[in-house]
Amino acid sequence: MSLKHGLLGLLNYAPMTGYELNKEFNGSLGYFWQAKASQIYRELDSMEQSGWLTSKRVVQDEKPNKRIYSITAQGKTEFLDWLSSLDPLKNLGRMKNAFLIRVFFGGELSREQTLELFRSFREIILEQSKQMQAVKDEINSLTPDAGYDSNKAVYWKLTALSGEIMYKANLEWVDKAIEILENIAEESETKNR
Amino acid sequence: MSLKHGLLGLLNYAPMTGYELNKEFNGSLGYFWQAKASQIYRELDSMEQSGWLTSKRVVQDEKPNKRIYSITAQGKTEFLDWLSSLDPLKNLGRMKNAFLIRVFFGGELSREQTLELFRSFREIILEQSKQMQAVKDEINSLTPDAGYDSNKAVYWKLTALSGEIMYKANLEWVDKAIEILENIAEESETKNR
DNA sequence: GTGTTATATTCAACATGTTGAATATAACAC
DNA sequence: GTGTTATATTCAACATGTTGAATATAACAC
Numbered sequence: 001m002s003l004k005h006g007l008l009g010l011l012n013y014a015p016m017t018g019y020e021l022n023k024e025f026n027g028s029l030g031y032f033w034q035a036k037a038s039q040i041y042r043e044l045d046s047m048e049q050s051g052w053l054t055s056k057r058v059v060q061d062e063k064p065n066k067r068i069y070s071i072t073a074q075g076k077t078e079f080l081d082w083l084s085s086l087d088p089l090k091n092l093g094r095m096k097n098a099f100l101i102r103v104f105f106g107g108e109l110s111r112e113q114t115l116e117l118f119r120s121f122r123e124i125i126l127e128q129s130k131q132m133q134a135v136k137d138e139i140n141s142l143t144p145d146a147g148y149d150s151n152k153a154v155y156w157k158l159t160a161l162s163g164e165i166m167y168k169a170n171l172e173w174v175d176k177a178i179e180i181l182e183n184i185a186e187e188s189e190t191k192n193r
Numbered sequence: 194m195s196l197k198h199g200l201l202g203l204l205n206y207a208p209m210t211g212y213e214l215n216k217e218f219n220g221s222l223g224y225f226w227q228a229k230a231s232q233i234y235r236e237l238d239s240m241e242q243s244g245w246l247t248s249k250r251v252v253q254d255e256k257p258n259k260r261i262y263s264i265t266a267q268g269k270t271e272f273l274d275w276l277s278s279l280d281p282l283k284n285l286g287r288m289k290n291a292f293l294i295r296v297f298f299g300g301e302l303s304r305e306q307t308l309e310l311f312r313s314f315r316e317i318i319l320e321q322s323k324q325m326q327a328v329k330d331e332i333n334s335l336t337p338d339a340g341y342d343s344n345k346a347v348y349w350k351l352t353a354l355s356g357e358i359m360y361k362a363n364l365e366w367v368d369k370a371i372e373i374l375e376n377i378a379e380e381s382e383t384k385n386r
Numbered sequence: 387g388t389g390t391t392a393t394a395t396t397c398a399a400c401a402t403g404t405t406g407a408a409t410a411t412a413a414c415a416c
Numbered sequence: 417g418t419g420t421t422a423t424a425t426t427c428a429a430c431a432t433g434t435t436g437a438a439t440a441t442a443a444c445a446c
């Protein structure tokens with residue numbers, strides 16, 4: 001139930017339309033949880049039915065009508081309960097990593113093919129880690145004016161730090177893996193001479 | 194489509210029943226991709242309908258009947274195509290991390306509450322990293338007899354190495370986070386004196 | 387002038403994942 | 417003797433996630 005609660009948390013800051021939420025989401029939570037706009041709208045619907053939100057339709061002339069969502073008292077309770085509960089932590093930490101499934105079956109490919117996979121993967125991780133770094137710099141450059149809240153910023157920085165450390169570790173692993181595979185390739189070449 | 198292809202890869206080693214596949218899965222791919230038995234049975238059904246598998250029903254006296262699945266030529270092609278394709282890599286690397294959603298909203302809780310969250314999270318990660326370590330030791334102790342295949346083992350070791358490095362990085366982050374939060378707590382205490 | 391982006395949803399169809407109940411017997415643990 | 421584990425699926429219901437089409441206008445870029 002992370003997406004619903006993430007949206008609830010954003011609406012806890014201020015009422016918003018689905019469109020605005022989608023943008024907010026992509027600029028913050030989106031770095032560690034992905035969701036399409038169509039999913040967000042559907043979740044908002046279901047949250048309203050649960051009584052966590054209310055919505056007001058605003059008629060506009062020149063643009064499509066919009067619907068502004070606000071969190072209810074019940075929604076706030078739900079959000080804070082979820083946020084502070086130690087229970088759902090148990091399911092966390094278990095990582096899902098589709099690339100490792102392919103690595104696991106690497107023996108079915110040639111060494112050149114697996115090396116190519118690893119090199120492509122390396123580029124993707126490197127690209128993402130650069131984006132992460134940019135976000136980190138942005139957060140660190142926030143100044144106490146313009147809605148800056150040092151208490152919130154501490155936690156935003158911690159999420160960016162996690163991204164930084166995890167990408168670094170992933171790169172370290174890819175590099176080690178490439179090195180190992182290249183050495184094996186060389187060894188068998190030497191043998192074949 | 195990782196689960197289907199993961200199961201395909203296991204059936205590429207040998208024909209198996211859903212029950213056996215579930216056990217195999219939990220002892221290997223399950224470390225980086227989770228699936229319930231009921232999901233596995235359903236996927237097998239759908240894979241058979243796609244022509245990737247065939248199944249044979251085996252009647253047993255004392256135990257429930259079982260169904261043995263075998264990979265087809267079409268299934269093998271599908272598996273190898275998936276394994277070597279560079280295309281699906283693009284969606285990878287994007288991490289989903291439900292704990293970070295909660296960290297992001299840490300400002301809504303008291304410092305003691307967030308510290309409690311981090312400490313609980315630390316225990317969970319530590320526990321999982323120990324399990325990972327046990328698996329790593331197991332793989333490393335494999336010897337060339339008993340179905341050991343040094344080419345496969347290289348890749349199994351690489352998956353275990355990834356787990357090791359990622360858990361280590363996650364622990365490094367949690368420790369840093371706890372340190373940061375404790376220092377802030379102290380500072381505000383000092384101010385309040 | 388032509389194409390793209392921003393605005394603001396809604397909808398359908400399908401894929402993937404979770405929870406838990408139901409069935410039935412043998413073997414092993416305490 | 418009583419409870420748990422292993423064997424071997426099947427099923428229903430629901431939750432979550434993905435893909436892509438549909439609608440309509442204004443503003444900006446080249």
